[in-house]
Amino acid sequence: MIRDFFLGFIKIHILHHAAKEPVYGLWLIEELDNHGYKLSPGTLYPMLHRLEEQHYLESYSETIDSKVRKYYKITPTGTDALSKIKVKMQELVREVLT
Amino acid sequence: MIRDFFLGFIKIHILHHAAKEPVYGLWLIEELDNHGYKLSPGTLYPMLHRLEEQHYLESYSETIDSKVRKYYKITPTGTDALSKIKVKMQELVREVLT
């Protein structure tokens, strides 16, 4: 399925957003929806958990409007990975999109 | 592992090359190595088989220098997928690399 290709793109989106500012699950679902990626909670949340296990992201909880949100932000490991990914992505784009 | 991200890129590379001209396993291993991706045969060949099962690629065998090679070329399904991937990739790049 073509979805398999996009799942990688989705993770890159997440790392990128989490590098700019702390993000949380539902916000990401909407944001990714704007990019044409439909993610159910059963896909996104476990994905966030894994990214945290792998130390690309770290989380903290905060109560907003008296609801608990779990914010994720990028770690140094994640920043490092992201920059390596960008390099390869640029290479790929240069080769494929010309 | 960061490798997980690259595996998606690798598949895109493969589709792209198979869209330009027929390609075969060992050639791809070298070509990808030039891009900094080390693939063992145990990774690449099953990957090609899956891409064929999923009808992104199709193969035919040819004897070159009295050795049998299995050439893969892209299918209409693969062409379609690739163009969709390119669109999303461009979006991603515009967002992430600026």
Add this chain to the structure above:
DNA sequence: CAATACGATATCGGTATACAATAATGATAC
């Protein structure tokens, strides 16, 4: 002719997960 080297592809066996939809849960406000 036997042995082996070469270019390629295929397979094996183990490990580790990833993905998805849906339903459940929790806290608070009204």
Add this chain to the structure above:
DNA sequence: GTATCATTATTGTATACCGATATCGTATTG
């Protein structure tokens, strides 16, 4: 007690990846 925002859990399915080894057909070598 019900609606809302948000996360978590459940359950099931399906594979992907990788190193190492095996296989295959032909040509070469001695």
